[in-house]
Amino acid sequence: MAGIWVYAEVKDGKVKKVTYEMLGAAKKMSEKKGEPVCALLIGKDVSPLASELGAYGADKVFVVEGDAFAKYTTGAYTKAICDLVKQYEPSILLFGATINGKDLSARIAGRLGVGLATDCTEVWLDEGGNLVVKRPMFAGKVYAEVIFSDRKPQMASIRPNALGIPEADPSRKAEVLKVDISVNDEEFGYKVVGFEPVGTGKIDLTEAEIIVSGGRGMKAAENFKLLEELAELLGGAVGASRAAVDAGWRPQSDQVGQSGKVVSPNLYIACGISGAIQHLAGMGTSKVIVAINKDPEAPIFKKADYGIVDDLFKVVPALIEEVKKLKAQG
């Protein structure tokens, strides 16, 4: 059997949105290739999520459940997926390029000895039905088109928000296959003994649809409250430039740019960010960019769809009021 496989990452009882994006792309490829789309659902009590995977394009859902998979560990999850791959021999295997998706896909590629492309923004098939991907390098300063050796599965991790979510068809049902996989202690590699929450962290930056980001122009840590308020109203997340992180105003996990996170939200609002090349590389694929800066010469304006040359401490509060008005109108 062959197949185009999509790893359905689950976080807090929900399937990550990038999974739907991948299912959409997999479905297109499956129409060309004539192979089924299969989703992999791993965790504890995750089987109720299988039906929505069908609605987004999965023909079949493999469900691996149990206490061993209650928390993500590289070892247990690698074992589960490699066992399935060896049994069913898919031709393509896709992951979301999230923290755990990148960790897991790299380990699996190493174990199977197959090619993997990280953080892809486009995927398609060549004439021979082989996977081709486009991916940014140097944090987006250039892009590369990547092809794979004949070893299967050909693997890629997909950047969230890059492919777009297809329309769901609730009448579409996937066949659900529960698979028993046991993991012994050595195969875990490590044990997760606890968790410490950090930062504002409601939505991960790489997956946020709207990001309100602040730079040196924010002047102090407490001023980020303004950006948090705006982000909250818009249902987005707060990011920061390297200058703001190095100044200790924001945690490192908030940093956007070449030595931080590469993001591509629908809307990126840069407040008091001049636009160093390494920052621009990290957010240049955002669909709409807004820059608010006092300095009309700031390089960020060259990348921005909309710019406001003014004091952000006056503009952002005004924006907050406008968005509130908008929300009040419904």
Place this chain on the structure above:
Amino acid sequence: MEILVCLKQVPDTEADIRPTPDMGSIDYSGVKFIMNVYDEYAVEEALRLKEKVGGKVTVISLGPDRVVEAIRTALAMGADEAIHLNDPALFDGDAYTTAKALAAAIKMIPYDVIFCGKQAIDDDLAQVPSILGEMLGIPTVTNIQRFEVLDGKKVRVHRQVEGGLDVIELQLPAIFTATKGLNEPRYPSLPGIMKAKKKPLKTMGLSELGLNENEVGSKGALTKILRYSLPPMRQAGKIIEGETPEEKAAKLVKLLREEAKVI
């Protein structure tokens, strides 16, 4: 403790990166190279571990002659020895072949801990440490923010995950990938720079590694870059005019709502 660090030399974050006119490779002329940003945290953590428990820090790097510069920086920071994998047959590969070359070198020496950067900021693959772990048969814990030795060869690390840190315990040997926030890397001191010149630096090629040219470099690679392209050009957009910040803000929200349709 035997502590290894895998490091890569990469173009400076400030460098403007462009493909060659035929779009077949990257034009590195005039580009300044530095030690990969995340590898600095890896070197620093290795040095701190040595300072705490004793032992030796060895750095390993793969690449052409210029890579010696990054190796010397690590030695100047305080690493004891270095191995430079320098052979054209090893170049132009992918994460898999790089891991294979590193694994071949590492299997010849003792090791308890291997630190790497979480990803190289040039190819942005974030794969080599995980593949290397498979090849050596040891765990890789990616994206660590804290590293502590509990007792003997048991360690506790904090791994960055969404919204927080997983607290993880495991037995060495293992590989850890460093992120920003793990520590504050030191600068090489002047005496450190002087001493670095005399520290052992061993160069190894294909035959010393016992590898076949078909399994490494471009011949052994499992992925291949077909062509490069530049990111889609962004047109500089509208500057929103207005008498007051309030007026500009109102115009912006209207545009985001009605023209861009993103809110």
